[in-house]
Amino acid sequence: MLYSVYEMNRLAMTPWRAAANATRRMMRAPWNPMGDTVAGRTMAAAAELFESVTRRYGKPEWMIDATLINGHTVAIEEEVVWSDSWCDLLHFRRDPQALVEARGKREDRKVLFVAPMSGHYATLLRGTVETFLPDCEVYITDWQDARMVPVSEGRFDLDDFVAYIRKMIAFLGPEVHVVAVCQPGPPTLSAIALMAEDKDPSRPASMTFMGSPIDTRKSPTAPNILAEEKPFDWFAQNLIHTVPAPNPGALRRVYPGFLQLAGFMNMNLDRHVDAHWNFFNHLVEGDGDSAEKHRVFYDEYLAVMDLSEEFYLQTISDVFQEHKLARGIQEHHGRRVDVSAIEDIALLTVEGERDDISGIGQTQAAHDLCSNLPDELQLDWVQPEVGHYGVFNGRRFREQIAPRMRDFWDEKGGAALKRR
Template identity: 75%
Template sequence: MLYSVYELNHLAMTPWRAVANATRRMMQLPGNPMGDTYAGRSVAAAADLFESMTRRYVKPEWMLEPVEINGHKVPVTETVVWSQPWCNLLHFVRDPEALKAAGVKKAQPKVLFVAPMSGHYATLLRGTVEAFLPDHEVYITDWTDARTVPITDGRFDLDDFTTYVRAMLTELGGDTHVVAVCQPGPPVLAAIALMAEDKDPARPLSMTFMGSPIDTRLSPTVPNKLAEEKPYEWFADNLIHTVTLPNTGAMRQVYPGFLQLTGFINMNLDRHVDAYKEYFANLVKGNGDDADRHNAFYDEYLAVMDLSEEFYLQTIRDVFQEHKLALGTQEVKGRLVKPASITDIALLTIEGENDDISGIGQTQAAHTLCADLPDSLKEDWVQPDVGHYGVFNGRRFREQIAPMMKRFMVEKGDLARAER
């Protein structure tokens, strides 16, 4: 029922958005005498604000600029190298001829970023990708919006997520470094543990976990407490809804992205209200640069995807309520996960000092679980003065975290290779 209301509301707003767009364009016409008055700019700003707050934000494009390497501009092309109904594996291919011209003559390290499947699209990691493009072959998981997956393509749960990660690592080969950003921490660690136990030659050289809920009993945050305070049945009864037409995933049971987004916004409501007040003021003043920065952020932040019912509910139960990975009881399709099997894959954990999603210690728990991994292959990093988003994006990520990660991959990757 809620999904139908959401779709009807979107349709009902369509003519009003058209009126708002027409009003804004009319006020901004060069020949309009009202256009450059305070009243005219205010009307145009109000119309712009209405349209931006009632629009449905679509999946953003990557739009990666050519990367600069040794003073040369190297074009980047987005290519799908592995595909399943619920995920595409993207490779950001740097032009080979431009690489040669930039003096890059040998293969550079491969890094797979496992993007979170928690509401936002993989493009949220655009800055993360850009930081690694100059000196890495970069791959990323591009998870599919559940409302676009036909019901005939079957179910997708946390076990399937883990299986997908292993399949992608197998596709890339054993000289890969894998980075799990936030939510994928537990399934990525599970996939690697299974590969390690099997002595799979495709197991990665290193694994990095960034702000991940490996053990949410440690320094619990507001989302962690909510997941534990409410019974499993509450999530199933109140947060799962049926996708309606005209979506291609009609009749599929999902946790809607618009509900996840509501939760995100309510956590920092005052900050978002202030941001839109400032946006309105900048439009009235004609401060286009600041208004463009606002739009760039919210075009990404407000674009959300649905999660399949089974994936969302299993994550709530296994990760946030029963802590299965931390307690040694997690199974993947009936097989027990044993992180202690990992003995020759370097481990890096990264946390933000002010993270209000994954508290301090939750990611570090991976070190305890990988009990038989030598200390020489382990590192931990707590970044001062950043929250959850700052762990994988922003100035401190570019200037401090990314260089540390690259150094770790080179040094510890060589040690892990020697262990084999």
Template identity: 75%
Template structure:
């Protein structure tokens, strides 16, 4: 019912949005002298602000059409290389001739970014991908919006997420470097642990976890505390709703993206109110550059997707309430996941000093769980001065975090392949 009411209220705003758009067009018309007055600019700014806060934001485009490599502009094509109903694996394929002209015959590492399935689209990692494109073959998970997945395509829970990640790693091969950003940390670690348990030859060379809730008992944040204070039944009874018509996923039970967005906004409400007030003033003053930066950020931030009921509720229970992975009780298809079985996939953890989503220590917990991993295959880094978003985006990410990640992958990747080749030789003899 709540979802239907939300859709009805959104549709009810349509004529008002049309009126605001009409007002803006009229005032901005070259023949209208009022558009150059303070009153006219104020009315245009008000109409623009009204439109931006009342529309529904669709899935953003990646807008990564080319990359600069060694001074050469190389075209980039977004291709789907693996696909199932709940996810597409995207490859940002750099045009071959331009790539050779820029780098010669150098082989770049394969990097798989496991994007969060926590309300925002994978495009939230646009800056992350962009930072790696010049010297990496970049792949990223593009998770499906639950409201767009027909009921006939079945359910999707946390164990399915583990299976999907494992299949994509196997598809890319043993020389891949896996990077899990935020939410997918626990299921990605579980997938790699499963591969280690079975001595899967496709297990990755390295794994990196960034701002991930591996163990939310450490430095609990506001979202962590909410998940523990409210009983499981409260989440099931209050935050799960049915997708209305005419969406392809009509009647599917989901955790709506608009509820997740409301939670995010309320965490820093004053900051968002100030940002929109500044946006209004920038429009009035004609500060187009600052206004465009605001639009760019919020076009991404306000675009949200729904999560399937079973995935959302299992994540709440297993990750945030029962702490199943760190306590050794996470069950995957009848097997209790044990990260201690990982012995040859190098581990890097990255945290932000001011992260208010995944507190300090939650990601570092991966080192404790991977207890049989040699010290030479471990590295931990805390980035000063950044919050959650800054762990994987922004200037400090580009200038300080990404170079560390690339150096780690280069060093450990070569060693991992050498170790496995040596092990095969010994077994053969």
């Protein structure tokens, strides 16, 4: 019922958004003498603010057309190299001829980014991808919005997520470096542990976990505490809703993205209110650069996707309430996941000093679980002065974290391959 009410409210606002858009265009038209007045700019700013906060934001585009290598512009083409009902594996293919001209013939690192399936689209890692394009073959998981997946495609739970990760790693081969950002840390570690126990020849060279909830008992944050305090039935009864028609996934039971977004916003509500107030003032003052930065950030931040009921509830149960992987009792389709089986896959963990989503120690817990992995194949880094998003994006990520990741892949990832 809640989902249907949300959709009806969104549709009811359509004429008001159209009116706001018309007002904004009229106030900014070059022929309108009011456009350059404070009153005109205020009306245009109010109209744009109204439209932006009442809009449903669709899946963002990657908008990565090229990268710069040694002063040469190298064109980028997105290509889907592996696909299933719930995920596409994207490759950011660099133009081969331009690449050779830019830095000669050489084989670059192959990196798989496992994007979060926690409400936002994979494009949240756009800056992360851009950082590594000059010297890496970059692949990323592009998860599907459950609202867009027909019921006929079947269920999708945490076990399916693990199976997808294993299939994609196997597809890319043993020299790939796997990077799990935030939510996919536990299932990615599970997939790699299963590959290690099976002595799978395509197991990766290294694994990196960034701000991941490997063990949420350590330094619990507000989301962790909420998951612990509320009984499992509360999540099932209050947060799961049915996708209404005419969405492709009509009748599918999901955790709606708009509820996840509401949770994100409420964690730092004052900051978001201030950001929108400043956006309004920048528009009135004619500060186009500051206004555009706001648009770019919130066009991404407000674009959210639904999660399937079974995936969301199993994640709540296994990761945040029962801590199954951390306690050594996680199972995949009835088979116990033995993380200690990992012996020749290099491990890097990255945490943010000010992370209010995955607290200090939650990601580091991966080192304790990999009890048979030699110390020389392990590395831990806590980045000072960054929060959760600063772990994988922003200036400090580009200047301090990314170089460490490259060195780790080359040194410890290479050493891991030599041990096989």
